[in-house]
Amino acid sequence: MSNHASEVIRGERFEFGANWRRFLDSLTPERVAKAERSLSEMLGWEDLRGKRFLDVGSGSGLFSLAAYRLGARVHSFDFDPQSVACTSSLRGKFSANDDRWQVEVGSALDATFLGRLGSFDVVYAWGVLHHTGDMWRALANMVSLVAPGGRLFLAIYNHQPLWTPPITLLKRIYVASPRPVKFVLAAGSMAFHATGGFVKDLLRFKNPLSRYRNYDRLRGMSWWHDQLDWVGGYPFETATPEEITSFYEQRGFRVERLALCRPGSSGCNQFVFLKEPADG
Ligand SMILES: C[S@@+](CC[C@H](N)C(=O)[O-])C[C@H]1O[C@@H](n2cnc3c(N)ncnc32)[C@H](O)[C@@H]1O
Secondary structure, eight states: OOHHHHHHHTTOSOOHHHHHHHHHTTOOHHHHHHHHHHHHHHHTOSOOTTOEEEEETOTTSHHHHHHHHTTOEEEEEESSHHHHHHHHHHHHHHHTTOTTEEEEEOOTTOHHHHHTTOOEEEEEEETOGGGSSOHHHHHHHTGGGEEEEEEEEEEEEBOOTTTHHHHHHHHHHHHHSOHHHHHHHHHHHHHHHHHHHHHHHHHTTOOTTHHHHTGGGTTSOOHHHHHHHHHHOOSOOOBOHHHHHHHHHTTTEEEEEEEOOOTTOOSEEEEEEEEOOTTO
16 A cells, blocks of 8 residues: 555545545636746746746646646656546646656655656745645755756745644644544635635625635635645645745755735745856
């Protein structure tokens, strides 16, 4: 049995891939276009022609597809076989299994596996390394994957001293629970977030439904699937923006772009780092 399967059976890991499989049913050309735009805007490149792109923890495969359509040579991997199946199905559907796009099972914690991948112009690990079970080791493993002059694009959950411990406990309980309890926890969490959003929008005189209609505006994702990912996404770790930036500054990177979540939010901070070229 794979490490992934035994962690799921022991109630220590969320099955991200099963959630991604359901998300792919709702994938539209508009969502793919939004994913492409979010990638090129954050990276500051109009297209990725001639670039080598590594998608670490590719999930649904949407961002591998976006990078492929922007012209990159793409290598995708994920620890969850169902995520790999999702990414492979997008590769089959949209690239006719072109060898400019490779997909495989692998772990961001497996130094031997990573060592044979080589280096890349873009390493993309969006919402992944905090779910590995050893975030700081996974963050360190990204360093040698980025070619000099290349970019590292990360999203990492924001640390909140008050909220991180109970949120971690909620996710831990979710993954260890039988299906009916999971259902109650997911419904409760969605109701909590939906009610909070509704009240905030009313107080700001905004239409409370527009946040759901426009949810996919930024990355092409869906509110429903992101909510499930949020309540169940375990293993789970967090970091402050300062911890992440100083970690990479000490390892020869500099910040190119930051998109920080609202203070006090339990969302992700996004970082694009540039690895200093070899000659300084
Ligand atoms: C929240 S999803 C993000 C997916 C995708 N990067 C995106 O932006 O939509 C996290 C993904 O990380 C994967 N993952 C967790 N641990 C991993 C590891 N050690 N190595 C590679 N992928 C991992 C999960 O299987 C899941 O598909």
